[in-house]
Amino acid sequence: MSVNERIVDDFKKNDISFVTTVPCKQLAGVIDAIEADDSIYHIPANKEDEGMGLCAGAWMGGKRPAIIMQNTAIGVTINTLVTLTQYYRMPLPMLISYRGELGEPVACQVEMAVHTKALLSQLNIPTYHFHKEADAEELDAILKHTFMCNKPVAILTDATFWNGY
């Protein structure tokens, strides 16, 4: 099973049926796998804060959501994470491509990478970092944890995890 299929499998095992995405090159395979799966409603968003609004609504409507986005989105979504997801105590697994780490060819991505963990820490967002493919074995437990504690939870996935791109 490919890592993309494995991620989608863990989503389904945890009843995630509403996934919003803003694309990143590293995430192209998993986004394709989400789109291809009939049991998940895939709703591409134009901006990540919009996606978090969709996820908040879907969760209140009775579906378990998730968002797939790039780490640059942390800069876009701080207000939404704080005044919507956290303030109303809503669960939100965030599968995040951790651009700007080892293997990154685009220098500008490093500028956001150096702030990513600091921002997540400042926001008291539980954060997990997938560096090796085997790290994905924790995804199932992370998703269970997210829906147990009703918090946004970050899963950072770097270029090494995705075997470059």
Added chain:
Amino acid sequence: MIRSEVLREIAPIIRDHLVVCNIGLPSQELHLIDDQPSNFYMLGTMGLSSSIGLGVALAQDKKVISIDGDGSVLTNFGTLPTIANNVADNFILLVIDNGSYGSTGDQPTYAGKKTSLTKVAEACGCENVVECQAEETPQVIKDALASNKMTIIVCKCESGNVKVPVITMDPVSIRDRFMGVVQA
């Protein structure tokens, strides 16, 4: 007619449905006029009323009305293509378009100048877009509810505010009782 008068007129029509209400004065006014457990008041996050409402509508079958403003739609412009391309026939987006940022002191918006949100919504691919005058809004909402078609209503009204208290309810209480109605 100003926004609070529009809300007063439509309150008896929307009270039996799920309502997601825009941040600031719209939520404070609706809370004062007709507080219902089926109302989800936004206390933060300007612009996301339509996104939250669409999410609720796509996740379950009850009818959902998002009350939004012209300023908030301008803030989250990407919402209109998403709505157009993810049709939920139990969803109504009511944009109360008074051409101003009401909650922050009535600064003019571009929607009150050259930009038509009705035409933007149509250009984004929304299929049932109705522009109406404030006085016509109750009937337009009744028709939209009866049509069982996703509808975008752009209600043109006057700019202006009334004094209302802030909402002091706990956010978790707001969403918990809202979810109780969803599940009922």
